Amino acid sequence: MDSVSASEGDGTAPHETALRTEVALDGGSADIGRARDLAAAFLTEVRAGHGVPVPQRVMDLTQLMVSELVTNSRKYAPGPILMDLRIAGDAVEVAVWDSNSVLPVARAADAGRVGQHGLEIVMAVAQSFEARREPVGKRITVRIALADDSDSTDIGPSPH
Numbered sequence: 001m002d003s004v005s006a007s008e009g010d011g012t013a014p015h016e017t018a019l020r021t022e023v024a025l026d027g028g029s030a031d032i033g034r035a036r037d038l039a040a041a042f043l044t045e046v047r048a049g050h051g052v053p054v055p056q057r058v059m060d061l062t063q064l065m066v067s068e069l070v071t072n073s074r075k076y077a078p079g080p081i082l083m084d085l086r087i088a089g090d091a092v093e094v095a096v097w098d099s100n101s102v103l104p105v106a107r108a109a110d111a112g113r114v115g116q117h118g119l120e121i122v123m124a125v126a127q128s129f130e131a132r133r134e135p136v137g138k139r140i141t142v143r144i145a146l147a148d149d150s151d152s153t154d155i156g157p158s159p160h
Helices: 031-050 056-076 118-125
Strands: 005-007 018-025 081-088 091-098 128-133 138-145
Touching (some): 031 056, 056 091, 056 118
Antiparallel strands (some): 005 018, 018 081, 081 091, 091 138
């Protein structure tokens, strides 16, 4: 992993420090796996090094979101991809930038359609979803809640 950094003044509550990492991907075939590995390493470091409880389910969902978003960027946008992961309050925030300014649109559910369900999955699983045009390209941002009452196998520190 490139690094986990802590910074203040980026939208978290005044008393909180944001934990984040970012990476520039070259648009190559190894990007999807590299992005998933970075997400796993980031959340592992957040849990082990900073004491933030990260349930296994959140780890898995974050890797799924990263995989789907980077796959879409590779498929529809030429060139580099920027990915930013951060802990924002009570959520993991994943932001992926690419060079294509066309905003994605989820297709109507169709059980007979093979493939192209990634955005449907992302929107169904994420706590929030935002697609925003940038001066060049677009940025897709999703939030995954850190709290997961359904996961009794939380491998992070106990909140007590």
